[in-house]
Amino acid sequence: WPCATGHCGGSLLCNGLGGTPPATLAEITLGNEQDFYDVSLVDGYNLAISITTIKGDLNMMCPVGLQVRSHDNKRVVACESACFAFNLPSSVTGSFGSLRLVNPQHTLGFSRGLS
Structure with a gap:
């Protein structure tokens, strides 16, 4: 798998684990009462991501x-x-x-x- 960053140890699937840092993360949590989304740079970053609403x-x-x-x-x-x-x-x-x-x-x- 030819990724320079954010790879999963040579595999396409990360099996629930995050990619190898540095990697930009888009996190979406769907719950019963509330849903959350955010962009995390806690492990560094390698891509520009934005989450936005539409009208x-x-x-x-x-x-x-x-x-x-x-x-x-x-x-x-x-x-x-x-x-x-x-x-x-x-x-x-x-x-x-x-x-x-x-x-x-x-x-x-x-x-x-x-x-």
Whole structure:
């Protein structure tokens, strides 16, 4: 696994442990009464991350072919990924549902595209 920082000892999965510092962490805790989110730099940092709210309903921006509609069909309640909606063989569904089968080069290219 070709990560210079934040790696999991050469593995794609960290098995519940954080990546090797320095690594920027986005932490999300979902609870019964309250949900929390934060960005932690306690172990150093290696990426710029921001968590922000949006105005309005993100589901309204979902392309028609990816929309999941309410039982009465009056509103969009979720937005599927293209891989799931169109059952694409290159997705991480079905036989590709295990992260061990994900090509690390695809993940690396995706993360580079985000920066």
